[in-house]
Amino acid sequence: MSPPSAKAMVEVSGVTQRFGTTTALSDVSLTIASGEFVTLIGPSGCGKSTLLRLVADLLTPTEGTVHVAGKTARAAREAQDYGIAFQQAGLLEWRTVLRNVELPLELHGVGARERRARAEELLEVVGLADVADKRPSQLSGGMQQRVAIARALAAKPALLLMDEPFGALDEMTRERLQDELLSIRAREGTTVLLVTHSVSEAAYLSDRVVVMSPRPGRIAAVVDVDLPLRATGTPTDVRESPEFFAATTVVREALRAPARVASP
Amino acid sequence: MRRVLPGWAGTWGRAVAPVVVAVLALTAWQVLVTVGRVAPFVLPSPVAIAEALGAILPQVVSAALATGANALWGLVAGSVLALVAAALAARLGWLRSTLVPLAAVVAALPIVALAPIFATMFGATSELPRQLVVTVVVFVPVFVNALRGLQSVAPVHADLMRACAASGWAATRTVTLPGALPHVFTGLRLAAAGAVISAVVAEYFGGLQSGLGSRITSAAANSAYPRAWAYVTAACALGLLFYAAALAAERLTTPWNRRTS
Numbered sequence: 333m334s335p336p337s338a339k340a341m342v343e344v345s346g347v348t349q350r351f352g353t354t355t356a357l358s359d360v361s362l363t364i365a366s367g368e369f370v371t372l373i374g375p376s377g378c379g380k381s382t383l384l385r386l387v388a389d390l391l392t393p394t395e396g397t398v399h400v401a402g403k404t405a406r407a408a409r410e411a412q413d414y415g416i417a418f419q420q421a422g423l424l425e426w427r428t429v430l431r432n433v434e435l436p437l438e439l440h441g442v443g444a445r446e447r448r449a450r451a452e453e454l455l456e457v458v459g460l461a462d463v464a465d466k467r468p469s470q471l472s473g474g475m476q477q478r479v480a481i482a483r484a485l486a487a488k489p490a491l492l493l494m495d496e497p498f499g500a501l502d503e504m505t506r507e508r509l510q511d512e513l514l515s516i517r518a519r520e521g522t523t524v525l526l527v528t529h530s531v532s533e534a535a536y537l538s539d540r541v542v543v544m545s546p547r548p549g550r551i552a553a554v555v556d557v558d559l560p561l562r563a564t565g566t567p568t569d570v571r572e573s574p575e576f577f578a579a580t581t582v583v584r585e586a587l588r589a590p591a592r593v594a595s596p
Numbered sequence: 597m598r599r600v601l602p603g604w605a606g607t608w609g610r611a612v613a614p615v616v617v618a619v620l621a622l623t624a625w626q627v628l629v630t631v632g633r634v635a636p637f638v639l640p641s642p643v644a645i646a647e648a649l650g651a652i653l654p655q656v657v658s659a660a661l662a663t664g665a666n667a668l669w670g671l672v673a674g675s676v677l678a679l680v681a682a683a684l685a686a687r688l689g690w691l692r693s694t695l696v697p698l699a700a701v702v703a704a705l706p707i708v709a710l711a712p713i714f715a716t717m718f719g720a721t722s723e724l725p726r727q728l729v730v731t732v733v734v735f736v737p738v739f740v741n742a743l744r745g746l747q748s749v750a751p752v753h754a755d756l757m758r759a760c761a762a763s764g765w766a767a768t769r770t771v772t773l774p775g776a777l778p779h780v781f782t783g784l785r786l787a788a789a790g791a792v793i794s795a796v797v798a799e800y801f802g803g804l805q806s807g808l809g810s811r812i813t814s815a816a817a818n819s820a821y822p823r824a825w826a827y828v829t830a831a832c833a834l835g836l837l838f839y840a841a842a843l844a845a846e847r848l849t850t851p852w853n854r855r856t857s
């Protein structure tokens with residue numbers, strides 16, 4: 333049991349997760365620094381969601397420890413240190429869009445006026461201010477996912493956890509939401525841990541890509557991504573830059589040959 | 597340019613179509629009975645039934661009120677009991693494993709078996725046996741559906757509640773109860789129709805001569821077939837009224853659950 337380090341937002345050490353006879357994760361260690369954007373990528377069934385759920389304290393590890401924001405995962409969850417967006421939007425269909433975004437604040441006892449103001453502000457950020465009073469069923473899948481992201485951000489969490497949040501969306505919507513996510517993250521300084529199965533999404537968004545291999549789930553490679561155009565260029569500049577292509581190539585190779593440790 | 601005809605599929609179509617079908621069916625019935633010379637004791641014509649209904653309207657209304665009151669009391673009592681039982685069963689495993697098989701047994705109980713027993717137990721001068729029959733009939737669909745609703749919290753909602761560190765009661769209030777409502781109303785709709793049927797049938801076994809069921813039996817016993825059918829018509833209308841009320845309550849309470857719009 334190592335003590336959590338001061339600057340780390342997430343510290344997973346020596347975690348093994350078994351479900352009956354299945355070993356979903358085997359001896360996984362991962363440290364995410366405060367402010368970092370890390371993606372988990374790997375073939376389906378390699379334990380990406382399991383790792384995310386361990387960080388969220390939706391699962392308790394069979395072995396090993398998980399610390400978030402310098403606390404145990406449980407204490408961090410209870411302190412609402414993280415916000416989470418699942419693969420399904422998972423909105424409450426009986427609530428309006430606005431009241432869905434308010435939900436985490438409501439559950440933590442924030443006053444009605446304050447949570448309404450925050451929810452309106454977030455809907456503005458994700459470009460859905462005009463549908464605040466609609467019900468989720470009246471929204472497209474992409475819009476629902478944006479509401480779910482706004483909800484995850486409602487309590488101004490230091491850490492944002494996302495499990496394939498753009499998985500079900502078309503390419504256009506997906507790219508727009510990726511850019512929205514980057515600008516939210518830049519503005520709020522949020523640490524992000526995002527699960528994806530898209531190589532280009534991982535390369536485009538992250539500071540580090542964690543490549544996982546299946547049976548049992550392990551970390552096969554960690555790829556550092558540095559896209560200088562992120563600070564100065566447009567999204568299109570970044571997506572067309574040689575550094576972006578180089579990063580996708582390295583991630584793709586790490587996925588194909590998971591045994592080899594790669595660096596760009 | 598191709599377009600789906602909006603009128604027919606829309607509200608007008610939905611309102612008009614059943615009326616048209618009903619008018620056609622009634623006309624066919626009338627023609628069949630008059631032209632086909634069906635004996636009136638086999639099947640009176642719609643006109644004969646309507647005449648009987650007009651002649652004894654005050655009695656029909658008071659009989660419908662008596663039966664309706666029994667159905668309503670039974671519906672309320674049965675639903676309240678069922679909701680309380682479902683809420684407890686959803687929380688307590690041991691109670692669930694007792695109540696679920698019990699509900700299956702009650703569901704298999706024919707009301708025709710219950711009604712005479714309750715009638716003898718509570719005497720012939722009371723509406724209570726009928727109300728109890730309705731209570732038993734109502735209990736099962738409301739209990740089964742409410743319990744199913746309370747146990748069908750979507751996994752993603754359960755995760756969300758845990759991620760937000762919601763207390764047990766907060767999670768119940770936020771996701772479990774609203775999520776169960778559509779199921780509860782499915783149960784209530786079934787129960788509303790069953791309540792009227794069982795209130796009518798419960799009167800077939802003697803006791804007070806106040807309601808539709810007893811009037812139907814006595815009219816039939818006197819070979820007053822159009823009169824019997826007039827009471828049957830009233831029973832049918834009462835059943836529809838209960839069903840419509842349940843549907844309206846559902847629409848008002850769970851507006852997100854509407855299939856259209």
Ligand SMILES: Nc1ncnc2c1ncn2[C@@H]1O[C@H](COP(=O)(O)OP(=O)(O)O)[C@@H](O)[C@H]1O
Pocket residue numbers: 351354355356374375376377378379380381382383
């Ligand atoms: N709650 C669970 N119970 C049993 N097995 C599970 C559970 N959750 C995940 N698994 C198993 O663990 C492995 C990893 O699953 P998961 O983390 O969902 O993978 P990924 O998200 O990478 O597709 C899979 O073999 C899956 O079947």
Ligand SMILES: [Mg+2]
Pocket residue numbers: 380381382
């Ligand atoms: Mg997954």
